[in-house]
Amino acid sequence: MISNIKPKEATSIINSLTGGVVPKIGVQHIAVGRSEEVNAAITSLEEVKNGHSIVKFWIGDFGSGKSFMLHLLNTVAMKQKFVVANADFTPDNRLYSNDGKSVILYSAIMDNIAIQTKPEGGALPTLLEKWIEQVITKTAEENRISLTDIRNEQYRDLIRNSIMKTVNEITEVGGFDFGSVIVKYYDGYITHDELLRRNALKWLKGEYATKTEARQDLGIREIINDSNYYDMLKNFCKLFVNMGYSGFMINMDEAINLYKISTSAVREKNYEKILSIYNDCFQGKVSNLFINFAGTKEFLENERRGLFSYQALKSRLESNKFESLEIRDYAQPVIKLQPLDHNEIFVLLKKLKFIFDFNYNTALNVSDDDISAFMEEMFNKPGASEFLTPREVIRDFLNILNIIRQNPQVDKKRLFGEIEISDERPNDLAILDSIEEL
Known part of the structure; x- marks a missing residue:
């Protein structure tokens, strides 16, 4: 069977x-009744491979299979050579905040980064080291230095410059600090300085609470925070594509926790962030990014607290009026999961x-x-x-x-x-x- x-x-x-x-693993063995949804996802993945970006909303009742669908998407995406990451919204994290709750969400995403050879997450160090090795090899070839000699101390500045040059070419906002920390990771990696490597990883995962602490440990004056975490996700997306991956898929589940935010102004700011991400993806401002949200019908359609309470989102996310239970449109941003x-x-x-x-x-x-x-x-x-x-x-x-x-x-x-x-x-x-x- x-x-x-x-x-x-x-x-x-x-x-x-x-x-x-x-x-987290093996969901493909128990997938039933979702072939149309999976086929639609494969089509979307092909588009993202080709440089487009997409946002999808997976909507269904409690226990209807939303989380299962996201994990199934992970499996499909990893086979297509995507980097994937899962994170759940909780009362302690969200897309917009000014008290650290957004960077907590970012850290959860970075903790759960997975690739086909590490499907259970924790793949960020593997990816960084893979990319650093690619830079080392390319720099050795360009300068006609042997792969053994290029690791000698006399050539480390050459590698550092190559890392910074490549990062600056592929990133935009925050690229200098991003590249500087990857250089620190390289230093720790090449000299087997585990503390330096861990500190660089800590910065990249958004785990520094203060700029002072980051400056003391790494000499870096900025940190990842509530206002710049999304730029860092886009930088990582570009880095993953640069190292040969098809793109970056981010799955965010339990979106009902955004619906539950008690302060209407804060809730609206979170929906505004969703709108910003949506527009970035569909207007071509970002490439090779695939973001999925999973939530209930209330999260989407409730006119007082849901996404439909934000008119700009409602106009984008209303269902195709020609769709029915028998005739489905899986190309639209919202896919409603039937039991x-x-x-x-x-x-x-x-x-x-x-x-x-x-x-x-x-x-x-x-x-x-x-x-x-x-x-x-x-x-x-x-x-x-x-x-x-x-x-x-x-x-x-x-x-x-x-x-x-x-x-x-x-x-x-x-x-x-x-x-x-x-x-x-x-x-x-x-x-x-x-x-x-x-």
Whole structure:
């Protein structure tokens, strides 16, 4: 049923889904019912490869598969030789702030940078060292110096100048400081000075809180902050393309946390930042950048607190008026994820049973008929039509498989009968709306 799955992927899938979260790796093995969305993403990736930039909004109910879709996009993009990064919006980070919350989001993005050989994140040092080696090789060739000799101390200024020259050519705002810190990273890398290398990485990830601290450690007078972090993301995008990657995909999930910002002026500033990014991408002001936002219908369409409360965004993000449930337009900026149907969920649960058996090296006595009985029991429970999400179906199914694995004689029908449906949706959205009306 599933080929080429690795043990590490199987463990990640089972452990993550049992915990109610999307696995970082292996999601392609459990993808069902999203072929049109994936095909649209592949088309967009081709456009970004060719120098365009794109923003997409993935909209769906809680538990409908938004986070799964972003992780699936990661897998597809990495195969297309993109650098990717994921970050969640939280009450402590956002796109616009003046109290450090934007640079926290930036740091989360940089922490989670991934490439095909490091799909779980933490790939920034690997990428920097790869690029530095490319600069060293190119400088050696241009100056007819052997690859062994070019690493000698006498040629370090030559390499430093090459790094600065290349960075200045590909960057715009903040390029000098950006290049200067990469030079520091090179110094630490070539001399095996781990502290200097870590300090340079700390600066590039936006982890310096004060200019004084950065100046003491690196001799750099500026730091990455709430006002310049987006420029640094664009600089990194250009650096990744310079080293041979197709582009930079950034996925930002849990956008409902922007909707929940209590101060309307701050919320509007965040939407203004989304508009600025949107315009940059679609007006050609930035190249090879693909940004995805994932949020609920409330985040998009609520006229008081959502993106539609900001008229300039509403006019750009309203659905194609010729679209219907049967006739979809996947080229538009907003893609609304439809719930998986029962046949698709059945296929998904069969895949999960296979992966579960593979992970635990077992062969549980759970047939297709048993899976159908589980689904029938679950979808006929009171409240299922209103509250049941794929996340809850998957988690209950895996929990039952775990019980059967450890207690082979257990009565499956009794387990199915003990299923209960609960409303997993956050209960604070309606409260927020009522407060806004006061």
